[in-house]
Amino acid sequence: MKRPGLTVVLYAVALLLGCAVVFGGVLIQQEHQDRQRAAAEQARYGDVLTAARTEIEAFVNIDYTNAQESIDAVAAGATGDFAKQYDTSTKDVVKILTRAKSVMEGKVLWAGIVDSDSDSASVIVATTGTVANASTDNKPVARQFRIKVDLVREKDAWKTSNVEFVG
Known part of the structure; x- marks a missing residue:
């Protein structure tokens, strides 16, 4: 005595299980x-922020005793x-910095990505620091900057394509 209804039910259950597995x-x-x-994406964001921070840290730290560095x-x-x-504008900077005995020290407080894709990014960076030179009687004067940094991906590195003071 065969039960055709049971066979159909078993095939249906097997089919449903197969679909569920797929x-x-x-x-x-x-x-x-x-x-x-x-x-x-997180790795890219980290790389972008690291590149922006590194560039701006270099940008806001300059000492006339090692200006070229x-x-x-x-x-x-x-x-x-x-x-x-930058290359064009820094040709005479070493002389000017030495003459003024200028020292600018700063650090990045925070940085945030404004826009980003696989090969470009814009980052806002906030810095704090001091500037001392002949015009400040070589006494440190507080300086804070808000800087927009545009970066592009070149090979395996993020490079700065523009720097703009925004506040």
């Missing part, structure tokens, strides 16, 4: 890909028009 596998794969994308540190992170403008 559906679950697809969901697991999507979750894995989402996590990989999120990890890659400070200038070279900024130039190392620069690219494109910003690199050209």
Whole structure:
């Protein structure tokens, strides 16, 4: 005595279980890909923030006794028009800094990404520090800057393509 209804029910259950396994596998794969994308994006954000902080730290720390070293540190992170403008504008800076006995010390308080994609980013950086030179009687005077930094990805590094004081 065969039960055709039972066979149909078992086939239906097996089919539903098979569909559930396939559906679950697809969901697991999507979750894995989402996590990989999120990890890659977090790594990119970290790289962008590190590059912006490094560039601005170099930018707000300059001492007339080793001015060329400070200038070279900024130039190392620069690219494109910003690199050209910076190179052109720093030709006589060492003489001016030495004559004024200028020392600028600063640090980045915070940095935040305003816009970012896989090969460009804009970051706002807030700094605090001091400037001492002949016009301040070589006494440190407080300075705070808000700077917008535009970066582009060149090979495996983020380089500064523009620096703009915003506040």
